[in-house]
Amino acid sequence: MKRFVGFIKKEFYHILRDYRSLLILIGMPVVQILIFGFAISNDIKDAKIAILDNSKDEITQKLTQKILSSGYFILEKNISGTGDIENSFKQGKVKQVIIFENDFGKKLKKEGRASVQIISDASDPNTANILVNYTNAIISSFQMEMMKSQVIPFQIIPEVKLFYNPEMKSVFMFIPGTITLLLMLVSAMMTSISIAREKELGTMEVLLVSPLKPIQIIAGKVVPYILLSFINAVTILLLGYFVFNMPFNGSLTLLLSECLLFLIVALSLGIFISTFANNQLTAMIASMLGLMLPTILLSGFIFPIENMPGWLQVICNITPAKWFLIIIKSIMLKGIGLKYIIKENLVLIGMIMFFIAMSVKKFKVRLE
Amino acid sequence: MHSDLTPSPSALRPLRSTPSIKVENISKNYDKVVALDNISFEINKGELFGFIGPDGAGKTTLFRILTTLLIPDKGIATVEELDVVKDYKKLRKILGYMPGRFSLYQDLSVEENLKFYATIFNTTIEENYHLIKDIYSQIEPFKKRRAGKLSGGMKQKLALSCAMIHKPEVLILDEPTTGVDAVSRKEFWEMLKKLKESGITIVVSTPYMDEASLCDRVALMQNGKIFSIDRPQNITKQFNRTLIAIRSNQMYKLINDLRGLENTYSVYPFGDFLHYTSKENKINANELFEFLKKNEHKDVEIKEIEANVEDCFIELTKKAEGVQRRA
Numbered sequence: 001m002k003r004f005v006g007f008i009k010k011e012f013y014h015i016l017r018d019y020r021s022l023l024i025l026i027g028m029p030v031v032q033i034l035i036f037g038f039a040i041s042n043d044i045k046d047a048k049i050a051i052l053d054n055s056k057d058e059i060t061q062k063l064t065q066k067i068l069s070s071g072y073f074i075l076e077k078n079i080s081g082t083g084d085i086e087n088s089f090k091q092g093k094v095k096q097v098i099i100f101e102n103d104f105g106k107k108l109k110k111e112g113r114a115s116v117q118i119i120s121d122a123s124d125p126n127t128a129n130i131l132v133n134y135t136n137a138i139i140s141s142f143q144m145e146m147m148k149s150q151v152i153p154f155q156i157i158p159e160v161k162l163f164y165n166p167e168m169k170s171v172f173m174f175i176p177g178t179i180t181l182l183l184m185l186v187s188a189m190m191t192s193i194s195i196a197r198e199k200e201l202g203t204m205e206v207l208l209v210s211p212l213k214p215i216q217i218i219a220g221k222v223v224p225y226i227l228l229s230f231i232n233a234v235t236i237l238l239l240g241y242f243v244f245n246m247p248f249n250g251s252l253t254l255l256l257s258e259c260l261l262f263l264i265v266a267l268s269l270g271i272f273i274s275t276f277a278n279n280q281l282t283a284m285i286a287s288m289l290g291l292m293l294p295t296i297l298l299s300g301f302i303f304p305i306e307n308m309p310g311w312l313q314v315i316c317n318i319t320p321a322k323w324f325l326i327i328i329k330s331i332m333l334k335g336i337g338l339k340y341i342i343k344e345n346l347v348l349i350g351m352i353m354f355f356i357a358m359s360v361k362k363f364k365v366r367l368e
Numbered sequence: 369m370h371s372d373l374t375p376s377p378s379a380l381r382p383l384r385s386t387p388s389i390k391v392e393n394i395s396k397n398y399d400k401v402v403a404l405d406n407i408s409f410e411i412n413k414g415e416l417f418g419f420i421g422p423d424g425a426g427k428t429t430l431f432r433i434l435t436t437l438l439i440p441d442k443g444i445a446t447v448e449e450l451d452v453v454k455d456y457k458k459l460r461k462i463l464g465y466m467p468g469r470f471s472l473y474q475d476l477s478v479e480e481n482l483k484f485y486a487t488i489f490n491t492t493i494e495e496n497y498h499l500i501k502d503i504y505s506q507i508e509p510f511k512k513r514r515a516g517k518l519s520g521g522m523k524q525k526l527a528l529s530c531a532m533i534h535k536p537e538v539l540i541l542d543e544p545t546t547g548v549d550a551v552s553r554k555e556f557w558e559m560l561k562k563l564k565e566s567g568i569t570i571v572v573s574t575p576y577m578d579e580a581s582l583c584d585r586v587a588l589m590q591n592g593k594i595f596s597i598d599r600p601q602n603i604t605k606q607f608n609r610t611l612i613a614i615r616s617n618q619m620y621k622l623i624n625d626l627r628g629l630e631n632t633y634s635v636y637p638f639g640d641f642l643h644y645t646s647k648e649n650k651i652n653a654n655e656l657f658e659f660l661k662k663n664e665h666k667d668v669e670i671k672e673i674e675a676n677v678e679d680c681f682i683e684l685t686k687k688a689e690g691v692q693r694r695a
Contacts, residue, residue, distance in 0.1 A: 002487060002490065003487055003488050003490060005487075006483075006484060006487030006488060007484075007487075007488065009484075010473065010476065010480075010484050013473075013475065013476055013480060014473070014475060014476075017475045017476075018475065201469075201471060201474075202467050202468075202469040202470075202471035203471045203472070203473060205432075205437060205465070205467045205471060206465060206467060206471050206485075206530075207488075208436075208437060208460075209435050209436065209437065209460050209463055209465045210460060210485075210488050210489060211457075211460055211461050211488070211489060211490070212488050365456070366436065366437050366438060366439060366456075367432060367437045367438055
């Protein structure tokens with residue numbers, strides 16, 4: 001035990017003396033959460049549009065007013081002919097053009113139907129999609145208002161209610177995602193690098209030719225990073241709560257213990273990487289490619305898993321981040337207890353056992 | 369029962385004291401490269417034993433096998449009667465190992481490094497201070513300094529202290545003096561001599577031939593083979609040619625001129641002189657002197673000298689190569 005404590009003490013010296021890395025480790029979560037929270041947002045407001053009103057009657061005026069007062073759009077300019085449409089897109093300012101047909105109002109009153117054309121700049125498909133949806137929604141609600149004066153025999157009025165995130169804030173998505181990403185990176189990358197460093201500098205040779213057991217060497221490497229990553233997790237949660245008003249509906253104890261569980265998954269992965277990485281560079285690249293990309297792309301953090309092709313969904317299932325993201329979102333936003341997330345927990349525990357077993361099997365008590 | 373005709377090695381053992389290190393027919397390959405080729409030797413208890421050979425001779429591979437870090441492809445090696453493969457856990461407790469690369473933690477201070485190695489071997493600096501006192505007292509004034517900021521010689525002293533702190537029975541040092549200045553090298557060897565007095569077996573490798581004479585016995589190694597094991601004095605006695613040191617004002621021309629001579633066996637630079645041997649055992653210094661004078665050399669100095677270990681090494685490798693070529 002004294003050996004083990006001595007080893008951990010040494011690891012802390014390494015971490016604390018490399019103050020640049022330490023600064024990055026502690027500062028990265030703060031910077032990342034602020035960037036994700038403020039800058040990267042799927043919510044669109046003040047999109048610039050142009051309107052080509054061929055009718056210029058009372059109804060088109062009213063509809064235009066309604067669209068512009070929604071807060072999502074700003075009128076960049078009124079255009080007078082179809083030739084200007086492409087030009088305004090090419091100038092790059094206008095994201096969408098709305099065109100009312102000739103005699104829009106008259107047709108609507110006489111025939112009961114009139115056309116409005118929505119042209120979107122789909123070079124950014126997500127934005128285009130969102131803008132079209134917004135416009136559609138505004139037009140249909142305008143239609144409803146108009147129909148109030150008339151009697152229509154059948155009418156279906158959908159009443160939409162958004163649970164857990166009524167304002168659809170994307171930051172609620174990013175905070176769990178960032179915690180996942182950072183715990184994964186800090187824990188897995190740092191442990192694998194710090195074990196690989198001993199190999200690279202040749203100190204592993206001396207450690208191996210000592211009575212230290214492999215398990216003591218590995219655990220000694222892991223313990224300091226558990227502490228460090230846990231501090232990171234708490235920092236992010238505090239930032240989410242105080243800066244972004246992220247709700248905490250579930251139990252804090254459960255949340256923190258789940259963070260700890262995921263930390264151990266990440267650490268065991270890091271150890272596994274270090275069993276085959278012989279220098280710091282390999283360890284870093286393996287952790288970056290092997291962990292960061294799947295955690296961002298395949299966990300449901302940014303892209304919804306449901307939309308992926310079947311084979312990719314299978315790969316998603318072996319990404320630990322996917323399961324942790326479900327857990328953490330369930331706890332924070334839905335406020336549910338342990339019994340609803342037993343399956344996810346079991347998957348994570350299974351992963352820990354797998355990686356530890358593989359690492360123990362692969363750990364070399366010799367140099368080859 | 370053992371038959372009288374073929375006594376097993378264990379039956380022979382009681383006749384003399386058990387060797388500290390015993391290696392039998394060890395071979396080791398890395399892919400197609402042969403690192404060790406069927407090596408056997410014994411090192412006695414309390415001996416200061418040197419492995420001498422150029423880079424790539426297989427010294428480090430051999431040491432890694434002895435320190436349980438590598439498994440030999442073939443053969444048996446025991447250290448203090450512990451098998452390096454089977455009993456590696458027990459063996460690691462009694463070994464002191466100093467790898468070729470400086471392998472201490474650069475970001476820890478001198479004292480922290482030593483303390484760390486003491487702790488992982490379940491001892492303390494105070495407990496074994498007497499073992500390292502001579503060495504450590506030299507670097508103790510700098511004990512708060514980071515190991516990375518020490519000079520080469522001080523680093524080696526610290527590394528040796530760390531390898532000694534747990535009172536090992538066998539000390540294995542892989543090129544401890546490589547990259548260290550001449551004064552520190554000398555000091556280092558004096559320390560090894562002192563350590564030897566406490567009875568531990570010390571195995572050292574070095575590419576510097578001049579250090580060979582400081583060992584009790586040396587093994588000359590090249591290309592994964594040992595081609596001579598003996599006391600340093602005996603190795604130099606094996607040198608049976610007349611060796612001459614020559615100097616003139618044009619050293620480069622001197623090499624070429626001597627190589628052009630029909631009777632020349634070997635010419636190679638050695639410090640300020642060239643070491644020269646002839647195919648005939650007797651060398652007529654006057655004849656040589658005249659020859660050089662004719663070739664416009666001035667300040668010529670010729671003297672007969674005793675062969676040192678390096679001369680023997682070159683001679684022996686030359687012979688070994690000759691045997692290979694003939695075969």
